[in-house]
Amino acid sequence: MLTCTATIDPAFTIAPVPPRLFGSFIEHMGRCVYGGVYEPGHPEADVDGLRADVIKLTRELGVSAVRYPGGNFVSGYRWEDGVGPVGDRPVTLDLAWRSLEPNTFGLNEFMSWARQTDIEPIMAVNLGTRxxxxxxxxxxxxxxxxxxxxxxxRIAHGVRDPHNIKTWCLGNEMDGPWQVGQKTGTEYGRLAAExxxxxxxxxxxxxxxxxxxxNERMPTFGSWEADVLDEAYDVVDYISLHAYFEQHGDDRTGFLASAQVMDTFIDGVVATCDHIAAKKRSRRKLKLSFDExxxxxxxxxxxxxxxxxxxAPRLIEDEYTVEDAVVLGNLLMSLLRHSDRVDIACLAQLVNVIAPIRTEPDTGAWRQTIFYPFALTARHARGEVLRVEPTSPVLHSETLGDVAAVDVTATRDPETGQTTIFAVNRDDSQAATLRLAMAGEEHDIVEHVVLGGQDLLATNSKDAPRRVEPRSSTRHFVEGGGFSAELPPVSWTMIRTAPVRK
Incomplete structure (x- = not known):
């Protein structure tokens, strides 16, 4: 059995947990909007066509903010086509996803959905064709x-009070050759600044x-950020990052260590931001928005x-496995570790399109496997992110070289003293023992849940919506000044502790 050790000390913090770290993304793509959040005539739809079962699961997921309306879609979008009387709205061509856009769901429908779901809207503007x-x-x-x-x-459209949207994305992926209105870094930087x-x-x-x-595989990665920020550093608050992960070839270990790739990606963008700050002799520290x-x-x-x-064609409705959920939980750990600079993050997307929530016209919505680590992290990662430096054995990856077999991060709520530990075992054959020293007060374990360790290719589906769920574990041992816990092979674990009141 592998052994990993770490110390949890409330004196060593990274930053408060950013509330918008648990954001998501709705784009007019595939069945995310039509047949996802909006489906008039469905038994779960309200009078406005919004699906109540999706709203309920979005709340359960713990989503704090949602980016809208894209994505590639926004670079050719005319927002005026999606407001006003629905009967007067035109059907238009969406050049991004070769779809016919009916425009029956637009800005005001999204804002109504956002209010019911209790999320903060993040709006994107079209800097492609406009x-x-x-x-x-x-x-x-x-x-x-x-x-x-x-x-x-807006008032004539029945919305008297302003929406007061506070966060705005200046376009989307403007360096991509697939983007309508692609630009060079300098061209885009000047447009964004103005x-x-x-x-x-x-x-x-x-x-x-x-x-x-x-993404970080773009040939201009690094130089693009520098060129954009040369023009816009003083007038923007964030720069965005986008990344999607999958297994390449037979390198399962590399896939399980995707969080290490995310760590390196974030560190590279931070370095570029700080380089431009030094070049401009600016004291501002730009924040990051990992909004896809x-x-x-x-x-x-x-x-x-x-x-x-x-x-609304069926596009990239990937069905996620237990193994995928383990990787996603680890990616959330990476975001938490970088909470001093990553202030916004959006899981893309929310419904149907590579999403934690799935729907069909003839049934209720259900949770994919990746729903669970997101929901548990959003619910229990409270207070401050702690600086944790685990000591772990290493595994070899064909694409990444040596990677840690076990990854650990933690948060602590200073008001209650409760600590939440998140851990991943990336080894596909051996369980690991996690030995944690807890500085300060003596702690008891109040919850220990595990996802993974068995049935790694299992999925949830329309016919078996609860096949995969986190399970409680008693495989831990509290000892003076800390505890030990077993981490099954290829598993994501959450352990919650509370101070012992004597």
């Missing part, structure tokens, strides 16, 4: 009280996210150019 003027018009529509062309248009300055004149309280590279991340078996996707024009 630009400064359109972004300002949209902001005027959403945030200005009234007495102007677009604020009065858009930011104009939008702040309407509402100085907003936060703005500039586009980083579409998930597992995506992209190698199975034929590509959007091969799609037939259709309304």
């Amino acid at each position: 630009g400064v003027e359109d972004a300002c018009n949209l902001l005027e529509y959403t945030n200005f009280p009234g007495g102007t062309r677009y604020s009065d248009l 858009t930011a300055k104009a939008m702040r004149r309407i509402d100085p309280s907003i936060e703005l996210v500039a586009c980083g590279s579409s 991340w998930n597992l995506w078996y992209e190698s199975r996707f034929a590509g959007q150019d091969n799609l037939e024009w259709a309304r």
Whole structure:
């Protein structure tokens, strides 16, 4: 059996847990909107067509913020087509996903859904086919009280009070050759900077996210961020990161260590941001918005150019395994470790499209395997992220070299003293013993749950929606000054402790 040791000390903190670290993403893509959050006529739909079962599971998932309406979709989107009387809205071509967009769900429907779901909206503007003027018009529509062309248009559409959307993404993946309106880093940086300055004149309280590279495999990764921030560093609050993970070839160990790739990716973007800050002699520390991340078996996707024009086609509705859930739980641990710089993160997407929630027209919504580590982390990662430096044996990966067999992170609520430990065993044959020393007060274990360790290819489905669920474990031993716990092979574990009251 492997052995990993670590010390949990409340004196060593990284940062408070950012509330928006547990965000998600809704794009007009596939069945995420139509047939996902919105399905008039479904038995679970309300009078506005919003599915109550999806709202219920979104709340259970613990989603704190949702980015909308894209994604690649936003780079060709006219927001005006999705407001006003539904009968007057046009059917349009979505060039991103070769779909027919009915526009029956738009900005105000999304905001109604957001209020019912109790999430913070994050809005993206079109900097692909449109630009400064359109972004300002949209902001005027959403945030200005009234007495102007677009604020009065909102009121005429039945929304008297402003939406007061505070976080805005300045376009999406503008370096991607698949993007409508692709730009160079300097071109985009200048456009983003001018858009930011104009939008702040309407509402100085907003936060703005500039586009980083579409992923770390882009040939311009690093130089793109530097070029964009050379132009926009002083007028934006965040730069975005996007990453999707899947197993490549037979390198299962590398896939299980995807969080290590995420760690390196984040550290690289932070280094670029700080380089530009030093170059500009700025004291600002730019934050990061990891506003697209998930597992995506992209190698199975034929590509959007091969799609037939259709309304709400079934696109990348990946079915996730127990093993996938272990990897996703570990990715959340990476985000927590970087909470001093990553302030926003959005699991992409929320429903049907590479999503934790699945739906079908003839049944209720159900939870995919990846739902559980996200929901448990969102619920119990409270207070401050602690600095944990585990000592672990190593495994060899064909793509990554040596990786830690066991990964550990922890959070602590200073008000209650409760500590939550998240641990992953990446070894596919051996269980691991996690030995934790707890500095300060003596602690008892109040909850110990495990996902994985068995049936690694099991999934949840329409016919077996509860086949995979986390299970309680008693495989732990409390000892003076700490405890030991067993981590099954290929497993994600959450252990909650509380101070012993004497």
